[in-house]
Amino acid sequence: MSRWRPPSEKSSPYITAEGHARLKAEFEQLWRVRRPEVVRALSAAAAEGDRSENAEYQYRKKELREIDARLKYLTLRLEDVKIVEIKPSRDGKVFFGAWVELADEAGESRRYRIVGADETDSARGWISVDSPVARAVLGRAKGEIVKVRLPSGETEFEIVAVKYAED
Known part of the structure; x- marks a missing residue:
């Protein structure tokens, strides 16, 4: 039995202005605050010596990989999304943002x-x-x-x- 799964459908590129601001804020927080903290902790753990048995070093490398993966996703997603700010002219009908x-x-x-x-x-x-x-x-x-x-x-x-x- 195979574990292969077909790729999921690509989600719509639409986003509200508030949602776009939240994604940008998450990107900025990860890039300017969280990533430098993890890099400093990783450097300190690496300075302790034998890296193969250093749990702190291993943990920080994993954490840095996760942050970098999220930053890559956010970078690509922020380029792809289209902000929908226009309120529909026909009140009473359901459109994006309703x-x-x-x-x-x-x-x-x-x-x-x-x-x-x-x-x-x-x-x-x-x-x-x-x-x-x-x-x-x-x-x-x-x-x-x-x-x-x-x-x-x-x-x-x-x-x-x-x-x-x-x-």
């Missing part, structure tokens, strides 16, 4: 914000524009019923409200 309130068949209400793949946060209700729920509601208007295929099965939602500013 806060959407959905009611399921049982009448339970859920509130989501449609954001870029780099900004998703389930605790805040921020879902990726690439998610099944977001794909189902994009371009739809308040009052419409949408069918969404979820892991638990197909579900219907009614779009209760659409806003472009958080309450």
Whole structure:
């Protein structure tokens, strides 16, 4: 049995202005603060002698590799993303950046914000524009019923409200 998996689909390049600012802040913090700290600690650990049995040296090298990998990802992603700042002219329709309130068949209400793949946060209700729920509601208007295929099965939602500013 093979462990090979097909590559995942490339996520949408869209991002909100706030999300772009957060990615840039993360890049700056890693580059200007965290990486120099780790390099200093790595140099100090290397000065202690035998590197093959030096756990601190091994740990710091691993940490530096992880930071460099994240910096590389952020560099490429920041070049690729497109900031979406324009509020749609048609209020009431669901587009990128919208806060959407959905009611399921049982009448339970859920509130989501449609954001870029780099900004998703389930605790805040921020879902990726690439998610099944977001794909189902994009371009739809308040009052419409949408069918969404979820892991638990197909579900219907009614779009209760659409806003472009958080309450």
